[in-house]
Amino acid sequence: MTDPIIRMQNIEKHFGSVIALAGVSVDVFGGECHCLLGDNGAGKSTFIKTMSGVHKPTSGEIIFEGKPLDFADPRDAIAAGIATVHQHLAMIPLMSVSRNFFMGNEPIKKVAGIPFFDHDYANRVTMEEMRKMGINLRGPDQAVGTLSGGERQTVAIARAVHFGAKVLILDEPTSALGVRQTSNVLATIDKVRKQGIAVVFITHNVRHAMAVGDRFTVLNRGKTLGTAERGEITPEELQDLMAGGQELATLEGSLGGTV
Amino acid sequence: MSDASGDERVKELSAFRKALIRPELGGMVGTVAVFTFFLLFAFDSGMFNAQGVLNWSVVSAQFMIIAVGACLLMISGEFDLSVGSMIGFAGMMIAIFGVTLGWPMWMAILVTFVICVAFGALNGYIVVRTGLPSFIVTLATLFILRGFTIFIPQTVERKTIIGGIREAAEGDWLAVLFGGKILTGFFQWMGDAGIIAVFERGSRAGQPVVDGIPMLIIWALVLIVFAHILLTRTRFGNWIFAAGGDADAARNSGVPVNQVKILMFMFTAFCATVFATCQVMEFGSAGADRGLLKEFEAIIAVVIGGALLTGGYGSVIGAALGALIFGVVQQGLFFAGVESSLFRVFLGVILLFAVILNTYIRRIITGER
Numbered sequence: 001m002t003d004p005i006i007r008m009q010n011i012e013k014h015f016g017s018v019i020a021l022a023g024v025s026v027d028v029f030g031g032e033c034h035c036l037l038g039d040n041g042a043g044k045s046t047f048i049k050t051m052s053g054v055h056k057p058t059s060g061e062i063i064f065e066g067k068p069l070d071f072a073d074p075r076d077a078i079a080a081g082i083a084t085v086h087q088h089l090a091m092i093p094l095m096s097v098s099r100n101f102f103m104g105n106e107p108i109k110k111v112a113g114i115p116f117f118d119h120d121y122a123n124r125v126t127m128e129e130m131r132k133m134g135i136n137l138r139g140p141d142q143a144v145g146t147l148s149g150g151e152r153q154t155v156a157i158a159r160a161v162h163f164g165a166k167v168l169i170l171d172e173p174t175s176a177l178g179v180r181q182t183s184n185v186l187a188t189i190d191k192v193r194k195q196g197i198a199v200v201f202i203t204h205n206v207r208h209a210m211a212v213g214d215r216f217t218v219l220n221r222g223k224t225l226g227t228a229e230r231g232e233i234t235p236e237e238l239q240d241l242m243a244g245g246q247e248l249a250t251l252e253g254s255l256g257g258t259v
Numbered sequence: 260m261s262d263a264s265g266d267e268r269v270k271e272l273s274a275f276r277k278a279l280i281r282p283e284l285g286g287m288v289g290t291v292a293v294f295t296f297f298l299l300f301a302f303d304s305g306m307f308n309a310q311g312v313l314n315w316s317v318v319s320a321q322f323m324i325i326a327v328g329a330c331l332l333m334i335s336g337e338f339d340l341s342v343g344s345m346i347g348f349a350g351m352m353i354a355i356f357g358v359t360l361g362w363p364m365w366m367a368i369l370v371t372f373v374i375c376v377a378f379g380a381l382n383g384y385i386v387v388r389t390g391l392p393s394f395i396v397t398l399a400t401l402f403i404l405r406g407f408t409i410f411i412p413q414t415v416e417r418k419t420i421i422g423g424i425r426e427a428a429e430g431d432w433l434a435v436l437f438g439g440k441i442l443t444g445f446f447q448w449m450g451d452a453g454i455i456a457v458f459e460r461g462s463r464a465g466q467p468v469v470d471g472i473p474m475l476i477i478w479a480l481v482l483i484v485f486a487h488i489l490l491t492r493t494r495f496g497n498w499i500f501a502a503g504g505d506a507d508a509a510r511n512s513g514v515p516v517n518q519v520k521i522l523m524f525m526f527t528a529f530c531a532t533v534f535a536t537c538q539v540m541e542f543g544s545a546g547a548d549r550g551l552l553k554e555f556e557a558i559i560a561v562v563i564g565g566a567l568l569t570g571g572y573g574s575v576i577g578a579a580l581g582a583l584i585f586g587v588v589q590q591g592l593f594f595a596g597v598e599s600s601l602f603r604v605f606l607g608v609i610l611l612f613a614v615i616l617n618t619y620i621r622r623i624i625t626g627e628r
Contacts, residue, residue: 145625
């Protein structure tokens with residue numbers, strides 16, 4: 001395989017006396033879906049916030065496209081091509097799809113030297129991109145609030161891809177979705193991966209991870225136990241790693257393998 | 260959703276519901292209703308002759324100037340309760356600088372603008388830095404500014420009203436922009452031609468009863484057009500909506516939310532200072548009690564105009580119509596000979612209706628149940 005797009009080496013992050021990350025190393029390659037699994041409090045959110053420039057690591061190195069990287073804030077990360085679709089969506093329900101799509105990246109058309117928001121361009125591109133992702137909008141001025149949760153995730157992903165993301169970080173995109181909407185989002189992830197974009201898929205649902213993941217890294221109590229390739233690991237093993245191999249084994253019997 | 264079958268569940272919106280989600284709708288309906296009412300019941304009272312029109316236009320324009328600022332600020336998700344105190348404070352500063360200290364009027368006005376906009380920036384800075392509700396922060400500013408507005412003139416002049424501003428502003432190039440009138444020749448011509456009434460007796464005999472359009476009205480129109488274009492047609496306008504719609508989501512998308520909010524606080528302070536400057540030029544004096552309750556009147560006009568108190572949604576045109584309704588009703592009741600205290604009753608009722616309607620509209624837009 002070629003060099004990874006982004007390589008996180010021995011990342012540590014401390015918040016005061018709390019050690020959120022105690023040396024995590026992950027490589028992400030273009031065109032793969034790298035699943036980052038972990039239970040609540042395992043440090044997943046801290047880890048991706050470090051990757052997307054929200055937090056500075058206490059120690060450790062981030063190598064992005066072969067160069068060490070030092071983001072001052074999330075805008076730098078976005079400009080470099082690291083886009084994050086957050087668990088709490090970066091979508092504003094009261095605003096139209098096209099205004100949301102271009103939020104922070106508004107297209108400009110100069111009229112008499114004054115920069116105006118180019119609504120025609122924004123509307124046209126939004127409709128096009130949404131059609132590519134398989135969403136039929138009533139119109140570009142439809143409010144995001146009227147879309148379903150899965151459709152909103154798809155808009156957010158389409159937006160990140162449109163603005164040239166090389167690494168797309170998805171923070172629990174399926175956690176609040178129904179079955180059908182989940183499968184739509186997973187299908188979207190597959191489309192994005194095929195365009196050569198590196199997808200980092202954060203989840204605590206092993207089945208969703210197994211459905212699209214190429215490689216799997218499990219975080220547990222701020223540490224990682226290494227990365228497994230697809231086919232090297234079973235869902236049960238992943239589940240065990242996430243839970244730290246403890247109570248779940250005993251629960252397994254009574255729950256009949258439903259978790 | 261990837262196939263067409265998802266589509267048949269998206270109902271076409273009826274034209275009525277489409278119109279309903281335009282924020283201006285309430286303001287438009289209200290404006291038509293108010294004008295119909297007064298045309299029917301107060302037509303003969305002089306409300307619709309040249310003087311009457313000017314009368315309610317000026318009052319409406321006053322409301323519009325502060326409503327424009329409050330509107331953009333509310334859409335960006337914040338309030339400013341210090342607008343009224345800012346009006347009193349700004350007027351007093353102009354009087355102190357221009358009359359007591361004897362500075363040239365243009366300098367007094369410019370320095371006052373700088374001080375007041377800086378106070379707006381301070382409001383905004385404290386709000387975004389502390390994360391406190393702007394309601395509380397600007398409530399504090401309300402008292403601080405009002406206190407200074409009473410304290411300063413009492414200390415330096417031993418009174419709370421400072422006059423002589425009109426004399427001090429005589430011939431000043433900047434003061435004319437706030438206290439002057441335009442199209443005076445046109446109005447004189449209309450008077451001569453018998454289109455509008457002229458004074459029959461006294462020192463102004465032969466002059467038209469309305470001798471020009473006050474700059475206050477021009478300021479209102481310029482601010483409305485500017486704010487409307489800024490909000491709907493520019494990148495910054497998108498950031499205003501985004502900052503008020505969901506500040507975290509906006510930040511995640513790279514919108515400089517804090518700067519947007521601080522700038523909107525500054526713009527609100529700017530509007531309040533424009534109001535104050537026009538007012539002191541018109542009255543020729545500054546009083547420590549000027550601008551009382553103006554902050555609430557601005558907010559009410561904005562809400563009547565369809566903006567949501569929670570931010571992220573609203574319209575400058577709507578807010579301007581809200582201010583027009585406000586001005587026409589306040590002056591119209593006077594023309595119609597109705598006891599003026601009933602104006603407050605009307606205000607409360609219409610505010611309640613507007614908020615209920617807005618909440619309903621919000622549900623339609625966001626699809627919440």
